[in-house]
Amino acid sequence: MASPMHQFEIQPVLALPTVNIPGLGMIDLSINNSILSMLIAAGVVIVLMTLATARAAVVPGRVQVIGEGVFGYIDDLATSIIGHEGRSFFPFVFTLFLFILTMNFLGLFLMFTATAQLAVTATLAAMTILLVLVVGFVRNGANMYKLFVPAGVPWYMLILVTPIEIISFLLRPVTLALRLFGNMLGGHVALKVFAGFVALAFGGGIGLLGIPVATLSLGGIVALTALEFLVAFLQAFVFAVLTCVYLNDVVNLGHHH
């Protein structure tokens, strides 16, 4: 029985020279299976969007309907959370959503799930929080402290509220990264464990008893796979929603508090 963790192993695919990036040090740019699946995901997104918009017509075709559906879904999300300024952040949220969604789905079809790599989810979370910070400081400048000091709260409550707000803000990138990572990791481990039971049921020396065990496990795999498709969509959606919420906090600072 293969380890359920084996699927997360990084395997080299194409060796490329190690590059010295100034300020970051030596970085091995060899393509491994994680990078390959990211490249495939990006390729799938680009191909689908090209197909959806290549012959963009007022009366849409099939692929165009799908593209416009996803577009409208995230566009509504961004504008409903951030407001009319959501349009300027929409491309970022849309890219995040499409990229994460495609990586999640590809994990269910391919051998490798890039979003089950902490390096990937942490980078995506760091990018999001960095954008939030940059946008926040550019738009609000020194008023950024209002993020931690909600207006209309009495001073004695602020003693309690401000540390909580600061901690919750600092934990945002951590939760953003770990939520996606944990969901993908857990789902795929559970799938592999159930798959292992099927093999174990026949190789474990329990004879005919292996048949009901294997049947149950296979049923579990089918059910879990369906659940994983839901999770794959849901986690991409949650990432997009939280990105919008965090952006809204700094874009509309002082309007909602």
Added chain:
Amino acid sequence: MAAESMSEPAAVTSTAATGSTATAEHSGGGGLPQFRFEYWGGQIAWLLLIFAVLYTLLARVFVPRIRRVLDLRAATISTAVEQAKAVQVQADAQAEAAKADIEKARAQSRALAADAKAKATAELNLRQAAEDARLAGELAEAETRIRTLRDAAMTNVSGIATEIAQSIVERLSGEPASATDLKAAQSAQGAN
């Protein structure tokens, strides 16, 4: 380098099967393969590169394309709706005009009918009056004729009466009555 990375998954496989505590003790960056930090640099660098390319493509090419089509569609729909509204208004006006036309024609025809009726009645009355006059004339003529005939008959009757009376008197008395006597008797009869 490659040989090392190939040998490590095998080591993880063997240890993971024995238990999670053994995995935690495995050297080379923790239990989970995700915590092997020697692969982080490459993944992060490639992810940033891929994301930048993807973002640029989406923000510069795909999103504007879809946005343009959506705006175009919204514009098309709104102009079509406006056009339809204008046509509706026009149609309403035309219907109103047609209604007025029909109303006018109806009134005209009604007036025409009344006119014709009045004319016909007048003509009828005129003709009837002429016919009445003609009939009345004929009647009067007939009456005068009847009257002259009756008068003539009446004069004949007195003559006949005289003759009859003369013959009766002659038969009864054997002698002819004088004309004067007869006349007197006749006038006495007439006086009775």
